[in-house]
Amino acid sequence: MKRPTIADVARRAGVSKGAVSYALNGQPGVSEATRRRILAIAAEIGFSPSSAARALSGATAKAVGLALCRPARILGIEPFFMELISGVEGELAARSYALTLQVVADQDAEIAVYRRWWGERRVDGVFICDLRLDDRRIPVLEELQLPAVVIGGPGHTGSLPSVWSDDAAALVETVEYLVALGHRRVARVGGLPGLLHTEIRTRAFAEVCDRLGLPEATTVPSDYTGEEGARATRRLLSSAQRPTAVIYDNDVMAIAGLSVAQEMGLAVPGDLSIVAWDDSPLCQLVHPPLTALGRDIPAYGAHAARHLLAAITGEQISAFQDETAHLTPRGSTAPPRVR
Amino acid sequence: MKRPTIADVARRAGVSKGAVSYALNGQPGVSEATRRRILAIAAEIGFSPSSAARALSGATAKAVGLALCRPARILGIEPFFMELISGVEGELAARSYALTLQVVADQDAEIAVYRRWWGERRVDGVFICDLRLDDRRIPVLEELQLPAVVIGGPGHTGSLPSVWSDDAAALVETVEYLVALGHRRVARVGGLPGLLHTEIRTRAFAEVCDRLGLPEATTVPSDYTGEEGARATRRLLSSAQRPTAVIYDNDVMAIAGLSVAQEMGLAVPGDLSIVAWDDSPLCQLVHPPLTALGRDIPAYGAHAARHLLAAITGEQISAFQDETAHLTPRGSTAPPRVR
DNA sequence: CTGAAAGCGCTTACAG
């Protein structure tokens, strides 16, 4: 089947190709009646302008890029990215933008992808995830002047705009809640060290514990997998002064921690309270259901997409603060049992 | 920063644009020495050919499309798609193909996306997931002659090639295993009705139960969510002749079923054995760990990608049978406790 | 082996 071109539409409408282009793009230069007729014909013969031709003649590629740098098993098990993508897509689809996805092995590969996309003019802009301290991607994107929105922060984004959520505040709220329940020995199983949001949470945890006069604010670093979450939990629960509450940096580790507690004969929440960051449906599937820090991730993605599209059209945008995660208490937290 | 074009490379190399094109694409027409020099210069100034220009001049778009038709919360919670995408990406990246992802609301929207992609020449081919009986997407893709690979089957793919796994065989193996353990009342919580693989499993379940002389092979339809899995489980466990073993069509429903059993005071596996289809890391996070039917999903995606790329280059390909899921027995299955 | 040129399908000033 032959793809219809703008010339086919022009011929059938009895106008020039230029007129068709104006009509399609909502530009002045054609009468309203002609525009209607052209649009009707285009729809009738199933015409969509060639994205290549459009991109080549100076218009935009109508595509944005997302490079993800996580191994397959972590990517699969964390609902975060798919929920984010769903939200991004909603916003993009409304403007007929495509999302180009690439899974990369490391930061060098990711930077190479950005350079290639830029050279190929394949995307009009990109999202940056998993921001790091001194992130090497930032200066590259600044140099290329490729529109970009950082999903994360605050700060450490160079001159790039960002969409972020106040993790420090959410963590403080959580610790204060646990302390209000009567907990004094609170520990944390953290995400990958080096990621900005991990560091922000770690610092906030240390500060709030210090402020509230809690003994030692232990953060055990981990990598978001269930295995590591389980191992970290065993270590914490085997110590002489074991914690009565643990905060996990994602839901999968929290579920693994719950299993470990049960396997070690500790009652949840009687002997151990558990809080999960990222409130996915998984948290409500286990027994007891997990108290969790949640927020609307698809909406977060939608905001990021909206800002990226604005940046592409040349609007001057800066940092946007998304909602702060809120705590939903469920069965996994309670006052510590007196021993 | 200005993007380098083929003309920049040609100028610096002192050759024509045509020569640069030949050198870049490994075509004859330039000497080996010249080719090397051109490639070195291209690398030096960071030149990547414009994908738009390339696509416009008759070459391929160097992109394939994947449209996903599931709501955000299901998309997020099922590791399947992200694992599939990871595998697809590995194969695509090796050939510098991009993956264009689109989340759609329903089949009509999905079909519209295919027509648009085709008209825009945005992709060279597409993957089709979640095959249905009498799938309306098949004739559209045949009509458009857009290269496509169906991820699913066997059969019901019209003239399109497919990559599939023998779900019927896996289900039979599972039921036979449960019967060998001594189970007689086996039930199943199925996936979305209408999806081909759901129907294949349902039919295989009915047949094997009949062959082995088991009483009534009940399949309760569901939708892959934990809530529905829990509800279906409550219904099954509340019946007079409750099953002693349940097979779930995904891991999330199985985990929900485990919670329901515990909430109803039934021991797993003593009173109830549980088998999950899709052996994600989640299955090992719960207590007891779930016996599961698993296979290598990233590899499945890689095979699909390899076949799609072959179809795009015009190779004649047909159906490819991937490995059959195999059962990994864990703590959630055992002989039924005598009552 | 190399160079000059046409053409892919659009967009967008520029005349009418």
Next chain:
DNA sequence: CTGAAAGCGCTTACAG
């Protein structure tokens, strides 16, 4: 308001 034409950056026959 409309038409003719240049140009985006490649690929690929066609001459030399």
